[in-house]
Amino acid sequence: MSMTNPKEWAEQVIKQEEIDKYLINGKDFINEETILNKLSFNHNPDKQRVRDIMQKSLAVERLEPDETAALLNVKDEDLWQEMYDTAYKVKRKVYDNRIVFFAPLYCSNLCVNNCVYCGFRKDNAEEKRRILAAEEIKAQTKYVIEEGHKRMIVVFGEHPLSDADYMVEAIKAIYNVRKKSKYGSGYGNIRRVNINAAPMAIRDLKKLWEAGIGTYQVFQETYHHKTYHDLHPSGPKSNYLWRLYALHRAMDAGIDDIAIGALFGLYDWRFEVMGLLYHTIDLEKQFGIGPHTISFPRLNPAAGSAFSNNSQYKVSDDDFKKIITVLRLSVPYTGLIITAREKADLRKDVIKVGCTQTDASTRIGIGEYGQEAEDKNSQQFILGDIRSLDTVIREFAEMGIITSFCTAGYRCGRTGDRIMGLLKNCVEGKFCKLNAVLTFKEYLNDYASKDTRKIGEELIMKEFKEIKETPFFKNHNLIEKFEEYYDRVSNGERDLFL
Amino acid sequence: MAKEIYSYNNKELSKEKLDSFAKWIFHNHCIKLYFCEIKGSRWSFYAGLHNVIASQKRIMITKKIGMVAEADSVDKKTIDKVINIIKDEVSKIKEVSDVQI
Numbered sequence: 246m247s248m249t250n251p252k253e254w255a256e257q258v259i260k261q262e263e264i265d266k267y268l269i270n271g272k273d274f275i276n277e278e279t280i281l282n283k284l285s286f287n288h289n290p291d292k293q294r295v296r297d298i299m300q301k302s303l304a305v306e307r308l309e310p311d312e313t314a315a316l317l318n319v320k321d322e323d324l325w326q327e328m329y330d331t332a333y334k335v336k337r338k339v340y341d342n343r344i345v346f347f348a349p350l351y352c353s354n355l356c357v358n359n360c361v362y363c364g365f366r367k368d369n370a371e372e373k374r375r376i377l378a379a380e381e382i383k384a385q386t387k388y389v390i391e392e393g394h395k396r397m398i399v400v401f402g403e404h405p406l407s408d409a410d411y412m413v414e415a416i417k418a419i420y421n422v423r424k425k426s427k428y429g430s431g432y433g434n435i436r437r438v439n440i441n442a443a444p445m446a447i448r449d450l451k452k453l454w455e456a457g458i459g460t461y462q463v464f465q466e467t468y469h470h471k472t473y474h475d476l477h478p479s480g481p482k483s484n485y486l487w488r489l490y491a492l493h494r495a496m497d498a499g500i501d502d503i504a505i506g507a508l509f510g511l512y513d514w515r516f517e518v519m520g521l522l523y524h525t526i527d528l529e530k531q532f533g534i535g536p537h538t539i540s541f542p543r544l545n546p547a548a549g550s551a552f553s554n555n556s557q558y559k560v561s562d563d564d565f566k567k568i569i570t571v572l573r574l575s576v577p578y579t580g581l582i583i584t585a586r587e588k589a590d591l592r593k594d595v596i597k598v599g600c601t602q603t604d605a606s607t608r609i610g611i612g613e614y615g616q617e618a619e620d621k622n623s624q625q626f627i628l629g630d631i632r633s634l635d636t637v638i639r640e641f642a643e644m645g646i647i648t649s650f651c652t653a654g655y656r657c658g659r660t661g662d663r664i665m666g667l668l669k670n671c672v673e674g675k676f677c678k679l680n681a682v683l684t685f686k687e688y689l690n691d692y693a694s695k696d697t698r699k700i701g702e703e704l705i706m707k708e709f710k711e712i713k714e715t716p717f718f719k720n721h722n723l724i725e726k727f728e729e730y731y732d733r734v735s736n737g738e739r740d741l742f743l
Numbered sequence: 744m745a746k747e748i749y750s751y752n753n754k755e756l757s758k759e760k761l762d763s764f765a766k767w768i769f770h771n772h773c774i775k776l777y778f779c780e781i782k783g784s785r786w787s788f789y790a791g792l793h794n795v796i797a798s799q800k801r802i803m804i805t806k807k808i809g810m811v812a813e814a815d816s817v818d819k820k821t822i823d824k825v826i827n828i829i830k831d832e833v834s835k836i837k838e839v840s841d842v843q844i
């Protein structure tokens with residue numbers, strides 16, 4: 246049973262022993278001196294060295310910190326262009342031409358923390374507080390399903406009323422919703438529920454694991470200790486180490502799909518990229534598996550937060566593209582998420598350097614799906630792109646990018662170290678191609694507008710041709726099975742996957 | 744107490760057993776397979792062969808453990824036989840290592 250006094254509740258969140266067990270020689274894995282030394286030691290790298298590093302990325306090997314530091318120090322714009330092209334090649338090699346869509350659902354904006362850049366922070370009196378009841382979560386889920394989504398990330402503020410038990414109820418409520426599709430006689434449902442929530446103790450994380458969580462996502466926000474302390478003045482989030490080891494605890498609780506991220510704009514972006522790399526390395530060292538995805542949201546204006554408008558570390562569009570490129574090259578086998586925080590044109594441009602997941606039809610106000618207008622006072626930040634899923638899918642299809650609603654990996658054991666192995670060997674991308682076509686076909690039949698269906702069908706024909714010509718599919722006798730599934734999906738069967 | 748396919752203390756033992764069992768099935772019945780623990784709609788790899796490419800059959804053995812096999816060309820009789828062996832073997836693992844199934 247939860248304590249409902251937020252202050253008392255917040256005081257008992259942190260379990261020191263669940264931090265200490267991960268420290269090595271009493272130290273965390275972010276050694277600022279080392280990071281700064283590597284950034285300065287690898288300044289002005291010569292072209293050949295950068296090209297050699299790119300070859301390593303193309304071989305789907307994770308880079309070492311010195312190598313990433315070298316890439317971050319490239320000044321020559323022509324060399325950056327080579328890096329953009331290589332990042333694109335790496336993405337095609339590991340993930341092919343697909344993009345996975347998801348929808349965020351903000352369940353609550355109650356929060357015991359006081360992050361100075363966030364509209365949900367405790368002391369922001371402008372914020373209208375709200376938490377969704379199970380029935381409201383179901384109603385919101387119906388709106389999301391009506392757009393055609395199959396995957397959600399559910400977001401919670403840190404508060405006793407939105408504790409792990411509440412999250413478990415939310416997960417169950419979402420998985421239970423079924424809604425008739427827009428066209429045809431099928432139904433839609435959410436097949437994978439991911440969670441973005443505050444760091445928890447292992448005992449609470451096990452509850453999420455038992456409930457069938459997809460990915461557990463926690464962003465460190467900034468890896469720079471002092472900046473972290475300045476920006477997170479109170480509440481459990483003021484403890485840097487509790488947050489830094491949130492995903493280590495998740496691993497210990499059995500959750501093997503975890504997601505890291507940093508909020509770019511709080512501190513120097515090159516430092517943050519290094520922080521994300523060291524986070525990946527420490528997870529690989531301690532558990533044999535790195536993160537399933539990396540996110541790199543940029544600080545956006547938030548109602549009631551002067552800091553969000555004035556930070557000296559704000560990241561320009563050009564640097565943002567560089568961040569994504571270096572991440573793609575540094576951790577070639579990990580998914581990269583770009584969100585609707587970014588404006589449509591920028592998203593269209595940077596998606597090419599390596600993003601694998603994105604959102605659309607996004608609403609981030611509490612209970613805002615199904616409503617037209619955005620109320621900026623009930624949002625954590627302000628969105629850059631609120632176009633419909635159909636519009637974004639059509640735009641991507643015109644670029645030759647196929648949308649995937651595949652959730653097969655999570656439902657047939659391709660998770661954790663197994664999916665990492667398949668990604669490193671470029672096998673998972675192949676499955677995704679088949680499952681992307683099957684789920685895209687479902688979407689086109691059940692939800693797409695006439696124009697999207699037309700361009701989508703053309704893209705599927707191209708995919709078919711490629712599949713038939715790819716030796717991997719022939720060698721594993723997959724073509725016949727795939728064709729059978731495709732026919733069955735075309736005739737109305739749903740949720741078939743390989 | 745909630746049912747689990749393993750208790751955290753003896754996780755290793757049941758993993759090893761299922762690993763060698765998957766190898767045995769492959770040698771004797773030419774079916775490549777692995778085992779998953781089922782948590783809600785999540786099936787998480789637990790033990791078995793790592794070189795299963797196409798997950799063509801997904802069979803629930805108990806509420807908490809599932810099997811994923813690359814066995815599309817294998818006839819139904821063999822599949823049924825293997826499932827029965829697995830169920831039998833899984834129950835033995837329970838006896839030997841006190842794994843809860």
Ligand code: SF4
Pocket residue numbers: 356357358359360363364365366367401402403482
């Ligand atoms: S960033 Fe998260 S933890 Fe911080 S105030 Fe906002 S909702 Fe709360």
